[in-house]
Amino acid sequence: MCGIVAYTGCKEAYPILIKGLKRLEYRGYDSAGVSLAQNGTLSTYKQKGSVDQLDEFCMSKDRSGKTGIGHTRWATHGEPSTTNAHPHLSSDGRISIIHNGIIENYVYLREELTKRGYQFQSETDTEVLAHLIEDIYKNEGCSLEEAVRIALKNVVGAYALAILSADEPDQLILAKKGSPLLIGIGNNEYFIGSDGSPIVEYTRKVVYLEDGDVAVVSPQKGLTIKNIDDETTKRPYLQKLELNLEQLEKGGFEHFMLKEIFEQPRAIKDSMRGRLNVKKDIVELGGIREYEQKMLNARRIIIVACGTSWHAGTVGEYLFESIVRIPVEVEYASEFRYRNPLIYEDDIVIAISQSGETADTIAAVELAKSKGATVIGICNVVSSTLARITHAGSYTHAGPEIGVASTKAFTAQVTVLTLMALSLGRKKGTIPLSEYHKIISHLELIPQQVEETLKLNDDIKAIAKFFVEKRNAIYLGRGINFPVALEGALKLKEISYIHAEGYPSAEMKHGPIALIDEEMPVVVLATEQDTYEKTVSNIDEVISRKGRIISIVTKGDSVVKNKSTYCIEIPETLEILTPLLSCVPLQLLAYHVAVLRGCNVDKPRNLAKSVSVE
Ligand code: G6P
Numbered sequence: 001m002c003g004i005v006a007y008t009g010c011k012e013a014y015p016i017l018i019k020g021l022k023r024l025e026y027r028g029y030d031s032a033g034v035s036l037a038q039n040g041t042l043s044t045y046k047q048k049g050s051v052d053q054l055d056e057f058c059m060s061k062d063r064s065g066k067t068g069i070g071h072t073r074w075a076t077h078g079e080p081s082t083t084n085a086h087p088h089l090s091s092d093g094r095i096s097i098i099h100n101g102i103i104e105n106y107v108y109l110r111e112e113l114t115k116r117g118y119q120f121q122s123e124t125d126t127e128v129l130a131h132l133i134e135d136i137y138k139n140e141g142c143s144l145e146e147a148v149r150i151a152l153k154n155v156v157g158a159y160a161l162a163i164l165s166a167d168e169p170d171q172l173i174l175a176k177k178g179s180p181l182l183i184g185i186g187n188n189e190y191f192i193g194s195d196g197s198p199i200v201e202y203t204r205k206v207v208y209l210e211d212g213d214v215a216v217v218s219p220q221k222g223l224t225i226k227n228i229d230d231e232t233t234k235r236p237y238l239q240k241l242e243l244n245l246e247q248l249e250k251g252g253f254e255h256f257m258l259k260e261i262f263e264q265p266r267a268i269k270d271s272m273r274g275r276l277n278v279k280k281d282i283v284e285l286g287g288i289r290e291y292e293q294k295m296l297n298a299r300r301i302i303i304v305a306c307g308t309s310w311h312a313g314t315v316g317e318y319l320f321e322s323i324v325r326i327p328v329e330v331e332y333a334s335e336f337r338y339r340n341p342l343i344y345e346d347d348i349v350i351a352i353s354q355s356g357e358t359a360d361t362i363a364a365v366e367l368a369k370s371k372g373a374t375v376i377g378i379c380n381v382v383s384s385t386l387a388r389i390t391h392a393g394s395y396t397h398a399g400p401e402i403g404v405a406s407t408k409a410f411t412a413q414v415t416v417l418t419l420m421a422l423s424l425g426r427k428k429g430t431i432p433l434s435e436y437h438k439i440i441s442h443l444e445l446i447p448q449q450v451e452e453t454l455k456l457n458d459d460i461k462a463i464a465k466f467f468v469e470k471r472n473a474i475y476l477g478r479g480i481n482f483p484v485a486l487e488g489a490l491k492l493k494e495i496s497y498i499h500a501e502g503y504p505s506a507e508m509k510h511g512p513i514a515l516i517d518e519e520m521p522v523v524v525l526a527t528e529q530d531t532y533e534k535t536v537s538n539i540d541e542v543i544s545r546k547g548r549i550i551s552i553v554t555k556g557d558s559v560v561k562n563k564s565t566y567c568i569e570i571p572e573t574l575e576i577l578t579p580l581l582s583c584v585p586l587q588l589l590a591y592h593v594a595v596l597r598g599c600n601v602d603k604p605r606n607l608a609k610s611v612s613v614e
Contacts, residue, residue, distance in 0.1 A: 004194045029074070035070075040169065042089070149226070153228060206239055255591070295424055302329050414580055461592045473498055527553060
């Protein structure tokens, strides 16, 4: 949610900033802007819309300067517009600031600064920081860095900040609380990013700023980090940036989303690599080994997550309850954190997040930790906030996910949850050995079966035509495929803007059936064996109200197939593993519908990939 990039060194900053902004655009694409330090002044260029629009606008401008900051915005305070775009300037135009996060007490600060004569150009919360820092800098006679630290003591909220000043044009001031920020260290040059994507092609040496850090970087003076409240200098902790440049490109696919859907066999395999060995009969997640006993003794498990990760968590509930026989509660992180939940010291909280930066999930983790619970993370982005604040955890190894609609992260999360449940179930003795062996040998086949499922791409593209003019859709699933129905509906609505609802199949009679007529596509997941007849009855109920069935069935099915307008057959697996296959056609369906409707698949309107504000 909002992307930050900055550079200071001996190169021209502009090309680095623009390239970085393009990489970070998945974090927000309402507007973009840059500020460059040029001969004792700052030049700031901003545009509503994409980074390409900004780049085009800048073509006729002076783009020189060896220190600069750039921002791509997901609007929170103030509509998407050029005026509300970052960077925001101090009233004398000599301090420029970009921000990711929310300044919660901005109304109060704005009032105070207005009383002191400051005039505001934008409706953003960020602009108060530019004036507040300017006010302190001018009136306290201190350095800009000190002014930033004093200002931030008066700020309530979350931020990652990069600040550029005309007075010290070879220097950047950075600060972090709540939102991510890392510094790439080159040869007398510094590359700053909200994540590693704008940095990786220049250096792999990075420092992840911690909450409360204020850093100053300059090619002449190097890097210093202090705490907002503490004058003492902190030793930077250098880490290696784990990221591949090729993973950040589309690799011949039309969209990142399609590329990422097709990467799932590899992503699932990578998430199992070194953790599942069927021949040696091993299921082991090294990252949680130390906490496994605690997990086995837990009275209950609470899973916290948002969005697609919440859906993966809901699949996890079925997995853990059936394999480990521990009660599981799946919570929306945003609800959990604000309702004074009961959390006990022997609770295990599993936090799931692709980005590892989702503000509500991070806050839920902090809350659980403060109550003494053990928190296990499942996340995709290495060294993200979640990875750093949890007691232990497992990475998903899906590789960078750029498309805003999550796909491979979901299947990788479900893979890790399956491995976790199997490892614990085996140790706890809650799963018969024969059953355990059956599951692991089927799990090993999943990457290959996803590959097979992807061959249905053209058939699904043809089915997508049926949805193009529709305004609504219902997705039905039972048991472990109910969360898949929710995920399928989410995919369709977020990228094609067709309203879609996921429901447990049997719940249809309690409301959604009223919506069914000849216009209503009903996508039914009908792969489960135990309740197959019940699902067939649900399908009949839809058909008798003239609804149209699009079914996902196990290869060889004839009963549901014969009742369906369109039928997608997926390879046979154990019911408990079906989400890893059944979600794939739903991702492809949403993708093709969105493309046919002319929607911007990788950057759906109003959304952002990493929701680092509440
Ligand atoms: C946003 C993204 C979703 C994602 C959700 C949770 O809404 O658009 O794709 O599922 O955030 O993100 P996380 O990074 O915590 O999994």
